[in-house]
Amino acid sequence: METPWPKTVDELLAHPKADGSGVRVGVIDTGIDRATLQLQGRGTAIEGAIFEAGKPKPLPYVGQQSGPHGTAVAGIIVRHAPKVTLVSADVFGSSGQCDVETLIRAIQWCVDEARCQVLNLSLGITEDRLLPIQRRWQLQRIIEDCYHRDVTVVAAAHNDHPHYRSFPALLGAPLIGVTKGPWHQEMKVQYRPCERVEFQATASCDGDFLTMTPASSWAAPHVTAMAARLLSLQPGMKPFEMKTALYQLGTEA
């Protein structure tokens, strides 16, 4: 007998087929340390590339991080969707800093080359760094392209949203913006719109001391893991369908 479509997060977690199989998740962050995930028992497949400012072609991924943040984010995703294929898009590289142009290139690469179905952006750009205005348009355009190509983009808002404005989460409708929720239990999501950011999710996770302090950086990968699970149940799910499904999961909880 086929398992019915999950109506709650718990049902989603319990669904035998909702494990992230066949789903490629792009983690656009500081890179993923393969050895650390393996130590944590997360022997998932990881591909990737390294993007550096001023270099149009990405460098090959060598299984290392340029900072711990990306590995922590990836750890949350594979903890809750263990069968995903992770794609590490390191946009900080050796310099440790990221610019808008590099971010846009990485998103484009994840969609065109790495064929990701879900992108996790646990990073934020303040409004002043999106000047001149053309930069903001370019970022908006690429996120809209993802939407129209059925790629779900999950973006973390600023920890102090709405007091501090951070993009791309503030781009609103074409993506799934996430702030940190008040919960400390595993895997919870709710539709709680606030200043263009629509969802809240669990913002902490044990397993890494970094992720034990609540932050929107950790809330976004919880939603990403849920999206990957849903996609493994219904491949080809469109972003608006994904939002509706997440809305329903949160409402029923």
Added chain:
Amino acid sequence: MDTILIVEDEASVRATLTDWLKGSKFDIEVIVAGDAASALEQAGRQPIDLAILDWNLGAGLNGLQLLEDLHEFQRELIAILVTGYAHKATPLDALRLGVRDYLDKNHELTRERFLAAVKKQLDRIRPLKRERLIHQQLERFRAVVREALPRLETASVLQKDGASLEQIASGLLKFVQKLTSASAGLLIIRQFTAQNVEPEQLRVFDLEGSRRTDLETTRFSQSLAAAISSMAPDAFMASLSATHNLSSVHLIRDEAKHQHLLGIALHTSPSLTVVLELFDKTGSNPAFLPADRELLVAWQPVASVLLKMALGERESQKMLYETLQAALKESEQFAGSFKESGASTAASQVFTSKVAQAGTVTGGHIDEWAQTLQRLSQRYGTSAVDRILQVLKSVEVLLDDITHLPAN
């Protein structure tokens, strides 16, 4: 614009020569004098590039003698001698004094010949004049730079006791430590330059500003500082007691011995990251409060600007000093090439005078020899002049052999 002085005692000749010059298309200013005294007076008032001198100036004075006196005002002055007494002038004396051409008043003094003779000299004067001007300007520039360099060097920002990056950042760390009542702190400075052999330089300092090389054991990519840096501009609060080996972060010794962390990163430039780590509040509860985090977040932009300003000022002064040094070095090489061409000019003048001494060439040939030699020496240096002399000596030996004349 070049200045031509006409010295001619006959008013009609004076007027004619002036009209010819003013009617030409030369870019010149013409001044006239009727006798030696007024000529010297004019020379004392303004620089003169070319003198057109009559041989007979009356009162027993000739043009050559006047030219000698004019050289007191301007050593580089050259002249065209207009004379009906050509036989009285000797090429050697005239050449030595700067006469570059003769015009016979009785036979050669047509408008065309006169203007052609003047043009020929102006074409020679102008490059040399430009060269002298460049040289003077170069010397003035070098004098200014030489004067500025020592002053810049002693500016406090370049002295050893001036504020370094570490001192500035340490000051900021101490400030936030007091602000948040933290019991300890670390300052991590990461400099990255893709072109360096070792692209990343990581330095750790304690609250007193002392460098802690014993703590520089972890790569930045696996450090707590990198995790804090990736949260920027937000501050990062964490409990360090829950760390374990399975973390993506490798704590250094002084981080691991504390319980609570509050950290923030200051990004001043793409190649520089400064991370401030604060540990354990003083008092009964060592945990930092949300208010501490908010304070740090609010202070971060101010601190970044202060750091940028201090670094920027220091870097720009350092850059200015290095730029001036480089400019002085370049100008030394440039000035050196001028001196060499000056030597070439002197060598060509000596050679020309020696050729004239031989008495076997007329004035016209002397000019051609002098021009050719000068061109060669300016283009190819003194070694070209030496080579020409060697060739001529070989030709002399060969001719002596052929004609069986005794060698000199």
